[in-house]
Amino acid sequence: MSDRRTLQIKQISAHPGPIPGEGVQRDLEVCKLVDTTTCIGCKACEVACVEWNDMPFTPTTFDNTYQTMPETAWSFWNLIKFNEHQREDGTIQWLMRKDQCMHCADPGCLRACPADGAIVQYSNGIVDFNQENCIGCEFCVSGCPFNIPKFNPTTKKVYKCTLCSDRVGQGLEPACIKACPTGCLKFGSKDDMKFIAEERAQQLREHFGYANAGVYDPASIGGTHVIYVLHDATRPELYGGLPKDPQIPWSYTVWKWLAKPVLGTLALFGLLGVCLHYVTVGPRKSQPEPPPRKER
Amino acid sequence: MGTAVDRFDDKARGLFDRIGTNDVYQGELLRHRPYTRFLHWMVALFFFLALFSGFGIYLPWLFRWFTPIFGGGALARSMHPWFGVGFCFFFGLQVLNWLEPMLWSKADTEWIRGLKNHVLKPEKLEPTETGFFNAGQKVQFWEITIGSVVFLITGIILWIGAGTFGRITVAVSYVLHDISALVMLLGIFIHMYLSTFGQPGTFHSMTRGSVAESWAWTFHPSWYKQVTGRDPRQAHEEARRQMETGRR
Numbered sequence: 001m002s003d004r005r006t007l008q009i010k011q012i013s014a015h016p017g018p019i020p021g022e023g024v025q026r027d028l029e030v031c032k033l034v035d036t037t038t039c040i041g042c043k044a045c046e047v048a049c050v051e052w053n054d055m056p057f058t059p060t061t062f063d064n065t066y067q068t069m070p071e072t073a074w075s076f077w078n079l080i081k082f083n084e085h086q087r088e089d090g091t092i093q094w095l096m097r098k099d100q101c102m103h104c105a106d107p108g109c110l111r112a113c114p115a116d117g118a119i120v121q122y123s124n125g126i127v128d129f130n131q132e133n134c135i136g137c138e139f140c141v142s143g144c145p146f147n148i149p150k151f152n153p154t155t156k157k158v159y160k161c162t163l164c165s166d167r168v169g170q171g172l173e174p175a176c177i178k179a180c181p182t183g184c185l186k187f188g189s190k191d192d193m194k195f196i197a198e199e200r201a202q203q204l205r206e207h208f209g210y211a212n213a214g215v216y217d218p219a220s221i222g223g224t225h226v227i228y229v230l231h232d233a234t235r236p237e238l239y240g241g242l243p244k245d246p247q248i249p250w251s252y253t254v255w256k257w258l259a260k261p262v263l264g265t266l267a268l269f270g271l272l273g274v275c276l277h278y279v280t281v282g283p284r285k286s287q288p289e290p291p292p293r294k295e296r
Numbered sequence: 297m298g299t300a301v302d303r304f305d306d307k308a309r310g311l312f313d314r315i316g317t318n319d320v321y322q323g324e325l326l327r328h329r330p331y332t333r334f335l336h337w338m339v340a341l342f343f344f345l346a347l348f349s350g351f352g353i354y355l356p357w358l359f360r361w362f363t364p365i366f367g368g369g370a371l372a373r374s375m376h377p378w379f380g381v382g383f384c385f386f387f388g389l390q391v392l393n394w395l396e397p398m399l400w401s402k403a404d405t406e407w408i409r410g411l412k413n414h415v416l417k418p419e420k421l422e423p424t425e426t427g428f429f430n431a432g433q434k435v436q437f438w439e440i441t442i443g444s445v446v447f448l449i450t451g452i453i454l455w456i457g458a459g460t461f462g463r464i465t466v467a468v469s470y471v472l473h474d475i476s477a478l479v480m481l482l483g484i485f486i487h488m489y490l491s492t493f494g495q496p497g498t499f500h501s502m503t504r505g506s507v508a509e510s511w512a513w514t515f516h517p518s519w520y521k522q523v524t525g526r527d528p529r530q531a532h533e534e535a536r537r538q539m540e541t542g543r544r
Contacts, residue, residue: 014356112467116356134369135352135353135356135368135369135370135373136374139466141463142457142463142467143463145463151457156370156373157370251467264358267481268481270482270483270484270485270486271485274485277494281416283495285496285514286497286508286511287421
């Protein structure tokens with residue numbers, strides 16, 4: 001985790017009490033803008049991520065495309081997803097999307113996490129894993145709509161992109177942003193990035209013939225702190241399986257926050273029940289019992 | 297049930313009979329043989345290991361004080377599935393061992409119909425049809441059997457993870473896993489109560505194997521008749537009269 005002086009915690013996974021230091025400081029929501037239309041697939045961001053986060057070498061997989069490996073790994077948080085898309089008119093389009101944690105406003109991983117303090121959300125929107133509190137149950141993996149958290153079988157903990165919370169906490173941009181040569185990656189406040197993204201989408205629609213160009217900032221999870229400009233915002237699945245309508249399973253909303261504590265308490269009432277049975281109805285004894293004492 | 301299973305059970309029972317001993321004194325009956333007792337306590341051991349390590353995963357903000365027993369949350373999490381495997385293995389053997397006395401009968405349906413009376417104003421003597429196990433015990437046994445199957449299937453899904461089974465399967469499995477655990481937890485309170493404080497004299501059958509004859513004709517009359525050949529009601533009546541004359 002990063003510097004607590006500049007990063008204000010907003011949410012903590014499975015935490016019973018109030019959030020320490022919540023609301024004491026105004027913090028702009030940060031956002032990473034990925035313009036897929038100007039990405040050239042150079043993978044400078046992949047290298048910068050591995051470099052800054054001091055990751056060990058992760059074996060790559062060559063599958064006749066420009067993609068480094070099939071999906072992100074516990075030691076490889078930033079991956080350019082590549083797709084050779086054939087349009088209706090037979091022409092070919094290369095789609096490249098930088099895949100990493102989306103830093104959702106309503107994070108499925110945080111909702112799913114049963115361990116107190118293993119996942120925190122800062123008020124600037126960054127969702128960060130705290131490996132010291134992680135119990136390695138991997139519920140976050142099933143809570144995430146983007147298949148981002150990855151389990152390390154050696155440390156038995158889960159890892160993912162931090163949006164360089166350590167750099168952002170010190171007023172620096174994330175490592176991937178710094179490395180991008182085309183300006184396809186931008187970093188700033190959510191409002192600014194949203195504005196630039198909408199402008200760019202409008203430009204694509206009006207001057208480049210991409211009639212469906214738009215911004216990906218899914219409302220079903222309250223928006224994300226990584227947003228995309230897509231040539232075709234109506235079909236985000238084309239971009240390496242970006243979900244159109246990402247959802248958090250109901251079991252992590254209804255079951256975890258309501259039914260779990262209620263039913264758990266009910267089960268403990270079994271203990272109360274048998275104790276009350278003993279002191280009221282009383283035990284059954286083998287017969288015959290000696291006759292009860294006669295009152296004088 | 298196939299003969300191969302019967303032969304296996306007989307061999308296992310015989311082996312444990314050679315190793316183990318029972319304390320059965322005058323006026324007592326052998327209820328549980330060493331093999332049954334061994335399985336019961338192995339199931340109990342793994343049940344509680346799985347339960348306590350599972351508590352820390354279920355509601356850590358309430359039960360996190362259980363996890364240090366297992367060396368912290370991460371270790372509790374990685375050991376929990378192995379405890380579950382142990383539980384399912386030994387309970388599976390117990391299912392084979394107990395299958396026959398646990399089969400449902402018409403008398404059991406009657407017993408369940410009168411459940412309220414059994415719980416709130418129990419008759420002094422069980423109905424004469426009650427055999428080695430009463431209907432309540434059978435319900436618990438079959439609940440745990442079904443619950444173990446649910447545990448095993450959903451547990452393997454949770455163990456291997458979302459990468460193989462998909463995130464929705466995992467999310468649903470974890471709810472079923474929890475429900476199965478809650479039902480079993482509720483049942484275990486009743487089980488522990490009735491075998492100790494609720495029906496004094498029962499616990500000894502699971503430690504040294506024996507129960508008093510009076511216990512047998514009171515709670516399991518049909519079984520009493522089966523092993524002694526005597527009528528349970530008559531035996532009770534005789535004992536009652538004897539007690540009265542002894543007091544005079």
